[in-house]
Amino acid sequence: MSIPFYVSPEQLMQDKAEYARKGIARGKSIVALEYDKGIALVAENPSQLSKIGEIYDRIAFAGVGKFSEFDQLRKVGVRFCDVKGYAYSREDVRAKALANAYSQAIGDVFTRELKPLEVEVIVAEVGDPRLVGHEDNVMYRVQFDGSISDHHGWCGIGGTVESIEAHLKNHYRPGLPLGEVLRIGRDALSAAANGSASIAPERLEVCTLDRERAGRKFRRASADEVRAILA
């Protein structure tokens, strides 16, 4: 067996982080925004392969980076939540536990495996005003190294998060209706992607967690609906 070259842990981590960042930056960013009746998730995605998905009654998922990797995470998340809701009760399924599980799993791959996951995910949960202690919206962002953060108002993921944040800091206000929030989200994505021109509605993937829906709060907006809302 040949003796491998010595690489310092710092160097190793840095290389992995750079590799993951590069992979993530190749794709387009996603933003989740709170509106007056829930949470809207907006992605620039002209393809049929969704980046946003339903996890549970009040929980949605969004992922950027390598499709196969974040889609696998989405499916594992659905299994995790469905089993938990079956074994306990539907209200025991919470975004925090899921975001933590993602953080553990992604962080584990980052430290143990040669290749880190080139993904970043959002776990969003809409509040239910009828359940004491469950009233508030929460949004978690989990990065490629497993670091986790919670967000209020909005939460972005992807290679252009800085410019999205810069845009939202100036334009986002809490309590806006869905149409307004979608416009702000689209403008933030447009500004981050190419500077000026707005992204066409048919290139947007829009999903909502609507607090006022009965049961499952997740809803995917059709292209026509998006066009109508943005018009």
Place this chain on the structure above:
Amino acid sequence: MFFRGKYSGSSFVELLDVDFPHLRATLPERWAQEAAPAVPHGTTVLAMRCADGVLVAGDRLATEGHRVASRDLQKVYPTDAHSLIAIAGAAGPCIEMARMLRIELEHYEKIEGEALELEGKANKLSQMVRANLPAAMQGLVVVPIFAGYDLRRRVGRLWKYDVTGGRYEEAEFEASGSGGLYARESLKKSWRPGLSREEALRVALQALADAADEDRATGGVDLVRGIFPIVCYCSAPGTEELDRETIERVYRGSVEIARSRAAGA
């Protein structure tokens, strides 16, 4: 659990079987035969095709032998936006099967990003009923009716099952449970093609009343406690449970007609 699960398909039942067998408790080999009557049994449910969908209804009584186990059991469950299950048989396994079917359909839809076809859902239930056969042989029978709105064909459809998982599509109506025979006889007289929602509700309440009249295990309307049958309607916009006021109004209308007929007016 997170990445360690071995299962990678889209079925929740299989996921439990492969990765969480401890959540899939099965009956001991020889258990029931004599114990079976001691568990609550749900009785009469029915479904019928209407002009623009299907109507599914059930009484509320659960019995343990000759005793009342529950007066307000739910026997009709929406399984997703466009399908319903109505259950008759041993209440415990019945409710579990309804719950499992709902999770199964929802799980598939979330994993695949697309809901199953109505026929696919009906077939899935067939496998679940078949898997229950060993318990059915020991007296814990589950005989559901599955109904829904077929979004591809734009029509309401319904299926009945036998204990072996045999699945039979019915073009008109079906009733199951201890009072099922009487409900079916009633439906045979009053059902016709193209019923409106309101007409179908009247026909369903009449059939349940006829079943309760002949079968002691089927519950009638309980005006003292305000317990009415559960009635759900499924059509293109989705599934809805009819509110108590509507059911009560139609019920009282039928009672008036029956009373004046009895008085010879």
